[in-house]
Amino acid sequence: xxxxxxDLFSSHRLLLxxxxxxxxxxxxxxxxxxxxxxxxxxxxxxxxxVSESLERWKSVASKANANVTHSESFQxxxxxxxxxxxxNPGEGPxxxxxxxxxxxxxxxxxxxxxxxxxxxxxxLDDITSLEWLGVSLLDLSRFARALRALCVKMDAVLVVRxxxxxxxxxxxxxxxxxxxxxYHIEVRPLASGRSGAVSGEICxxxxxxxxxxxxxxxxxxxxLQYRLTESSAVFFDKGTSTGVL
Amino acid sequence: MxxxxxxxxxxxxxxxxxxxxxxxxxxxxxxxxxxxxxxxILGGGLPLSCSLAVLAPDHHxxxxxxxxxxxxxxxxxxxxxxxxxxxxxxxxxxxxxxxxGNTPSTPAQAxxxxxxxxxxASQHDNKIKIAWRYEQMKKFQTTxxxxxxxxxxxxxxxxxxxxxxxxxxxxxxxxQLIPIDVxxxxxxxxxxxxxxxxxxxxxxxxxVRICIPALGSPHWDDMQPPTVLALLHSLRRLLHRHPNAxxxxxxxxxxxxxxxGGPGWVQKVGWLSDAAISMSAFGANPSLSSLFPSHxxxxxxxxxxxxxxxxxxxxxxxxxxxLSSAAGSMGGSGENNLAFKCMRKRLxxxxxxxxxxxxxxxxxxxPSSNAMALDGNMVHETMPAAVLATEGRKGSLATVExxxxxxxxxxxxxxxxxxxxxxxxxxxxxxxxxxxxxxxFRSERPDLYDF
Numbered sequence: 001x002x003x004x005x006x007d008l009f010s011s012h013r014l015l016l017x018x019x020x021x022x023x024x025x026x027x028x029x030x031x032x033x034x035x036x037x038x039x040x041x042x043x044x045x046x047x048x049x050v051s052e053s054l055e056r057w058k059s060v061a062s063k064a065n066a067n068v069t070h071s072e073s074f075q076x077x078x079x080x081x082x083x084x085x086x087x088n089p090g091e092g093p094x095x096x097x098x099x100x101x102x103x104x105x106x107x108x109x110x111x112x113x114x115x116x117x118x119x120x121x122x123x124l125d126d127i128t129s130l131e132w133l134g135v136s137l138l139d140l141s142r143f144a145r146a147l148r149a150l151c152v153k154m155d156a157v158l159v160v161r162x163x164x165x166x167x168x169x170x171x172x173x174x175x176x177x178x179x180x181x182x183y184h185i186e187v188r189p190l191a192s193g194r195s196g197a198v199s200g201e202i203c204x205x206x207x208x209x210x211x212x213x214x215x216x217x218x219x220x221x222x223x224l225q226y227r228l229t230e231s232s233a234v235f236f237d238k239g240t241s242t243g244v245l
Numbered sequence: 246m247x248x249x250x251x252x253x254x255x256x257x258x259x260x261x262x263x264x265x266x267x268x269x270x271x272x273x274x275x276x277x278x279x280x281x282x283x284x285x286i287l288g289g290g291l292p293l294s295c296s297l298a299v300l301a302p303d304h305h306x307x308x309x310x311x312x313x314x315x316x317x318x319x320x321x322x323x324x325x326x327x328x329x330x331x332x333x334x335x336x337x338x339x340x341x342x343x344x345x346g347n348t349p350s351t352p353a354q355a356x357x358x359x360x361x362x363x364x365x366a367s368q369h370d371n372k373i374k375i376a377w378r379y380e381q382m383k384k385f386q387t388t389x390x391x392x393x394x395x396x397x398x399x400x401x402x403x404x405x406x407x408x409x410x411x412x413x414x415x416x417x418x419x420x421q422l423i424p425i426d427v428x429x430x431x432x433x434x435x436x437x438x439x440x441x442x443x444x445x446x447x448x449x450x451x452x453v454r455i456c457i458p459a460l461g462s463p464h465w466d467d468m469q470p471p472t473v474l475a476l477l478h479s480l481r482r483l484l485h486r487h488p489n490a491x492x493x494x495x496x497x498x499x500x501x502x503x504x505x506g507g508p509g510w511v512q513k514v515g516w517l518s519d520a521a522i523s524m525s526a527f528g529a530n531p532s533l534s535s536l537f538p539s540h541x542x543x544x545x546x547x548x549x550x551x552x553x554x555x556x557x558x559x560x561x562x563x564x565x566x567x568l569s570s571a572a573g574s575m576g577g578s579g580e581n582n583l584a585f586k587c588m589r590k591r592l593x594x595x596x597x598x599x600x601x602x603x604x605x606x607x608x609x610x611x612p613s614s615n616a617m618a619l620d621g622n623m624v625h626e627t628m629p630a631a632v633l634a635t636e637g638r639k640g641s642l643a644t645v646e647x648x649x650x651x652x653x654x655x656x657x658x659x660x661x662x663x664x665x666x667x668x669x670x671x672x673x674x675x676x677x678x679x680x681x682x683x684x685x686f687r688s689e690r691p692d693l694y695d696f
Contacts, residue, residue, distance in 0.1 A: 021512045021547060027555045051478075051517070053485035055294075059272055059553040080482065132474045132513055163516055165509025194580050196560070196568040228556040230270070 003202065003224055003235045008183070008216055009036065009119065012152045014207075015159045016181035018174065022189035023200030025161060026052065027226075027233045029123055032159060033057075034066040034232075036121045037073055044113050044120040046075045046106060050129045054078070063231035075109060077102070079130070097135060099143045103150070110154040119157055122147070126161035131173055141176040148180050181207040183216060188223070199228045201238075261452035261489060263323030264293065265398060269558035276452055276491060277399035279319030280312065282594035284399060285565050286583065287520060287550060288558030293452060294488040295519035295550040296481050300511065302501035303526035308542065308585070309495030311592055312524075313458040315402060316493045318342050320454040321412065322400050327422050328443060330436055330457045332464030334424030338413060345403035345590075403590050427464050437479045444487040453490040455480075461497035470506040470513075477517040484519075515547035522546055524585055537597065540584040544594055565596055 008015070009032075019025035037043050047057065054076045061068040068074040082102055110120060124147065131140055144160065151158040162177055164170075170178070178184060184205040190198055201223035204216055218224055226233040260266065260274060267273040267289050275290035278297070284290045291297055301309035318341050320327040331337045416422040425439050440455060447453055460476070461468050473496075484490055496514070501523065503510045515521040526542035527534040546566075549557035560568050567581040584597035 021515045030555065051481075053482075055485065055488070056552060060555055063554065129478065129517065132471070132517070133478055134471050134475065163512075165512040165516075169508075194568070196580075228560070230554050230556050232555060 003226075004032070004035075004185075005216060006035075009121070009157050012155065013157050013182040014148050014151070014180055015157065015183050015185060016177050016207075017159060017161045017185045017187065018164050019161070019187040020164050020167060020189055022194065023187050025185075025187040026125070027228055028185070028187065028202075029125055029159065029161060030057070030060050030064070031232055032121065033068075033074075033123065034061060034064050037066050037068070040118065042073070042118055044073055044075075044118065046077060046109060046120065046122045048077050048079055048102065048106065048122070048124045050079050050124075050126055052125060060231050072113070077105065077109075097130065097133075099135070099139055103143065103146055106147070107150055107154075110150065110156060114154065119155060122151055122156050122158045124158070124160045126163060127177070128161075128163040128165075128173065137172055137176075140173060144177060144180060179208060182210055183207055186220075188220075197227060198225045199233070201225045202235075261293075261325065261450060263320070263325045263398060264452050265290075267292065267558055269561055270554050272553045273558070274452075275558075276325070276454075277319055277323075278312070278493065279315030279399065279402060280592060280594070281399050282565060283312070283315075283522075285563050286522070286544075286546065286559060286594060288560075288562050290398070291491050291493070291520065292550050292552050292558075293491045294484045295552055296477070296484055296492040296494065297550075298477070298514055298518040298521040298547075299493065299495040300501035300514065300521065300523040300547075301495065301526070302498055302523070303528050303542070304498045305528050306526050308524045308526060308587065308592075309498075310458050311404075311587065313456050313493060313495050314340075314342050315592070316454065317456050318344075318402050318408065319400065320456075321408070321416055321422065322402075323398070324421070325452045325454055326420075326447065327416075327454045327456060328425060328440065329422070330425045330427060330440070330455065331459065332427045332462065334426060335417075337458055338422060338424070339408070339410075341408040341413075342402045342404055343406045343408040343412070344400055345406050401591075404587075404592070405590055434475075434479075437476065437483065440480070441483055444483065444490055447489075449489050451489070453487075455490060455492040455494075457492070457494035459497055460494050461500040468500070470510065473500065473506075474513060474517055477514065481517065481519065511547065518548060519552065520550040521548045537584065539586065540595065540597060541586045542584060543597065544583040544585050546583070565594065567596070 017025050017028055033045055033047070036045055049057075057076065058068055079097060079102060082098070082105060106122070110122075113120065127140060127144065131137065147158055147160075150156075160177065160181075162174060164174065184207060186203045186205065187200055188203065189200050202218065202225075203220045203223045204218040206213065206217055223238065224235055225238055226235045264274045264276040267275045269288065274293045275288075276293060277284050277290045278287070287297075299309045299312045301307070317327050317329060317338065321341075322344065329337055413422070423443060425436065425443075427436060444453060461473065477494075480492055480494075484492060499505055501511070506513070511523065523545040524542050525545065527537065527540070528542075549559045551557040559566060565581065565583060582597040583594055585592065585594045
């Protein structure tokens with residue numbers, strides 16, 4: 001089973017990936033990155049990282065035989081390391097995450113790297129930590145909207161990861177993001193807890209702007225299950241894992 | 246002599262003291278937390294550049310601090326640098342634990358003496374009649390006493406031994422133990438800056454352990470949830486930048502539940518740490534303590550460290566969690582439930598299994614040590630049909646009592662271990678009471694079993 005289907009990544013799309021603590025979705029982000037880089041030699045990818053380190057991205061990529069050492073194809077932007085030049089160096093690094101500055105930086109990088117026919121991939125991992133660390137909801141929803149507009153303008157695909165900590169109730173940020181997204185990829189743990197053969201399941205829902213299109217949709221009842229491996233994951237339909245068949 | 250030279254692992258020579266390469270992923274360097282069973286849960290040990298958060302929501306016990314004491318002791322004993330962030334760091338260090346005796350022993354050696362000491366069940370007659378085909382099987386193990394990976398890494402500590410003043414002074418002198426006092430800072434950011442300074446001044450040759458035994462205790466200024474999360478996040482980023490360090494912190498009890506931090510708080514802590522476990526003790530809950538008499542609390546795993554791979558090492562390597570047998574493509578069993586217990590000399594993490602149906606007194610040949618105390622007080626209610634057979638008492642009459650329904654005046658009110666009616670007392674002299682092996686058979690449908 002192949003997930004995601006290759007044409008999920010057409011441009012102007014915002015893919016919202018939500019996950020929960022027992023079933024984190026970082027494998028999906030890495031997989032998107034590897035597939036994208038494998039598509040062509042001039043593929044470009046930008047990662048706006050909040051929690052994971054560059055070390056981990058590199059090491060997982062090397063295990064999956066994807067080349068991320070080229071600075072052209074893979075750019076790692078650590079959100080907390082970017083300070084606008086006018087800022088006083090004396091302030092603590094936590095308080096002055098300037099989302100506007102990051103937006104400008106990304107926009108400059110995207111316009112620098114425009115090539116015909118190549119869709120850049122922008123990954124924001126993850127937007128929830130920014131909220132937990134004190135950025136206001138208003139700022140974050142504006143930032144998400146601005147990123148979406150930027151990616152539409154630059155013909156890029158935007159992937160945003162959001163953590164759900166209160167499973168049945170969507171929090172305010174999730175509601176904002178759901179309004180913007182084209183597809184909502186939900187990674188959920190199994191209701192019966194952790195297992196060796198199945199690490200979780202994936203469902204894909206349509207965003208509000210896509211009407212009538214039913215491609216790529218995977219409902220919760222027929223969710224695609226996956227099992228984590230060292231550098232990626234193996235996908236299979238429910239009930240068809242190799243232990244069963 | 247052949248010209249064939251064995252290639253030595255050149256990586257070995259460059260590893261800091263007290264650490265080793267993870268067998269799962271050669272780019273990860275792991276170190277022991279001081280507790281072999283916790284090392285097993287984490288997949289061999291705590292990887293460097295990872296932070297471990299231990300939540301212990303019980304207000305009346307200090308299991309989180311106990312785990313930190315092990316962490317500090319292991320660091321000092323294996324020659325690593327240990328940095329304690331506390332309001333009185335030296336006092337915390339002085340109350341630390343140490344190894345028993347003069348020579349450090351591995352947990353495997355220490356545990357054999359331990360088991361005879363603490364577990365009374367081993368004093369019972371061990372010659373239970375076991376069906377012959379099962380004689381060769383090893384006894385059911387609920388915990389990992391010695392981690393085969395870390396045999397020489399993880400030293401065994403004795404909770405009854407305090408760290409000797411000489412060792413402590415030597416550590417202070419050689420700058421192996423570095424205290425950071427929390428009182429002088431306004432809030433968490435000052436602490437982070439101090440830790441950052443310490444890490445950037447150090448060399449890569451030594452592994453550094455950062456220990457925060459009581460994050461959120463009253464000496465840390467009034468901490469709000471966003472401050473705690475910011476602290477966790479910046480500590481984690483710091484560790485990513487200095488990969489020869491690892492951190493272990495324990496939150497103050499009132500901060501470990503969703504009631505303090507809001508909905509989803511525990512999960513947020515889990516997301517912002519590389520590894521997180523929660524030890525919920527049974528102390529406040531008498532029903533749970535009686536349900537699991539030989540454990541002190543349940544362990545919930547929130548996050549597992551996977552610094553260089555997608556799959557956490559624990560999924561493949563942990564024997565306690567039990568996923569390793571199923572982590573391949575075959576098998577699909579779920580993981581074991583985990584619990585911890587604090588014995589007189591050590592703290593261990595074990596698998597937790599429900600007792601057989603009906604509780605401890607039924608169908609068990611040797612009751613567990615803690616359960617014996619409960620046994621004597623149990624009064625049996627009506628039993629529709631009870632056939633009590635006594636074994637192991639030589640010379641006594643086989644007493645069979647059949648009681649019909651609704652006979653409340655049960656003779657065995659005295660105690661379950663004496664199944665003799667009073668009339669027989671004169672015939673049979675009182676023998677020294679050994680806990681009897683008895684098999685109690687109770688049936689809810691007496692008509693089904695006619696004997």
